[in-house]
Amino acid sequence: MQMSVQVNNLVKTFGSFTAVDDITFSVEKGEIFGFIGPNGAGKSTTIRMLCGILDQTSGAGTVEGFSIKDESEKIKSVIGYMSQKFSLYDDLTVEENINFYGGIHGLSRAETKKRKDWILEMAGLRGKEKNITGALSGGWRQRLSLGCAIIHAPKVVFLDEPTAGVDPISRREFWSLIRGLADSGTTIFVTTHYMDEVEFCDRIAMIYKGKIVAMGTPLELKTANKVVNLEMLFVNLIRSME
């Protein structure tokens, strides 16, 4: 199996604080890889290093074969990134946001138009093209943000807490969109702190205080640790560390 993301002994420190502490993992192509952990565990820091917008302290990593150390510009052309803040321009309309992200990824007018139709369909925003983005509800903003992040059909998509602050129905719809993307061959790297979302992932890594404390498929983790749900496993692991 070909690896989409590969990380070896990655470390990030901010002064005396170690945000990411010597983590090693890999993500296969077309897989949904979940990064699970509480706030401040080092999830966003890891994503930012993989996206090439934050330098690592030590260790190595590749995304689609490009080194995160010195090929971050090449990485940027093959990935999509959706930050926690749903980076949309609130004063622009839905359509204007899509056009902007199409243009800034270097898409032609025709390509952007094609992708725009697809995004509007996918996000259920048809008929709302002229709406001001700031006035959209959470679920719509989230799906529009995803659409803008993948407008250039990237090979790997990094989603940083994409479901935070979104209602349960929208969350479920969002995960089915993610599944659709993965089935069409896109690698998904997603972080969350909702334990119920873990079951939607192909494989997960549990991260706590910058360290990976458990990794595997949800089923593997449950059977190996003899627990009925992963939340219990996670709580037990954290207790044993304290």
Add this chain to the structure above:
Amino acid sequence: MLINRKVIAIAKKEALHVVRDIRSLIIALILPLVFLFIFAYAITLDIDHVKLAVFDQDRTQASRELINAMTASGYFDLAALPGSGKELELGLDMGSIKAGLIIPPGFSRHIARGETNSVQLLVDGTESNSANITLNYASAAIASYTGNIVIAAMNRKGMSLKRDIGFIEAGQMAVYNPSMRSRNFIIPGIIAVIMSIILAILTSLTIVKEREQGTLEQLLVTPATPRDIIIGKMIPYWVIGMADMLMIVLAGTLIFGVPLKGDIFLLFFTSGVFAFCGLGIGLLISSSAANQQLAIQLSVILSVLPGFILSGFLFPIKSMPKVIQAVALILPAKYFLIILRGVFLRGSGWIALAFETITLFGMGVLLVVIAAKRFKRKIG
């Protein structure tokens, strides 16, 4: 490529921000005009209608002629005729008059006898510049009055000035601002200062705002380079800056009557180059400042203070200490001021202003390069 799809996408997006935020747009378009009116009326270096008090102890035709000679010029208005030297000084103390003339008793008698005569002139020296000019006006008025006495005396003796005495007549003319209205000189300067301020403010928020709202992080993960982002962000604000320039030039020439002697295309071409430079300063501030508040404060301080003090607008750069002169050398406003005064008052052409124009362009390029460098492709 300097202008590519990414640059166009950013320029379009930035233009949409401007259009959606209509209040800010109105401010950006009206503020320069407001500044122009305030500064043009407030700053005047012309001195006329100085309030003059005369303590006339002679009260003869001769003393009245002297007073007439002073007021006829239009520089002095006879404001009071105090009855004593004390009263005149009190007027100066209270500021109700700015100059005082004391004519001694026996003034006309002395003249008639052909004796040297002296009058006393008192000037409020708190504003030394105005006091100097007032003294010059008064001396000139008294000298011209004395001249008239001399001519009258010669005529009585049957002599003629032109025939009997060599005479120097100084044909005076100020070549580039013939009416010597200080407003003609000040308004081009005000335009340079206003444009520096408005341009720096226009772009000072564009990057720091995106950093604060989190969209910058998203931009950094796209293939757009810092140069694309900076040039794209400049384009719509450049258009606004040029609209501002057009309005204040129109107001300056049509309302304030400042003559525009030079080529209007040269004026707008050089303004366009200066706008590029001024927006570059705003972007450099925006890419460096920690938050929006700081960015605004920095852009105001860095444009207003040097604009007024170091650009040569109010104080000639040549009379400043060498260190300050060196600082003024790196100030774009200084070059733009030279260009504006040249085009407006002197009618200078393309070749005469080539050095300033090229310098401004070079500074603009440098600013964009530094801003792009400071605008890291990374966070944290």
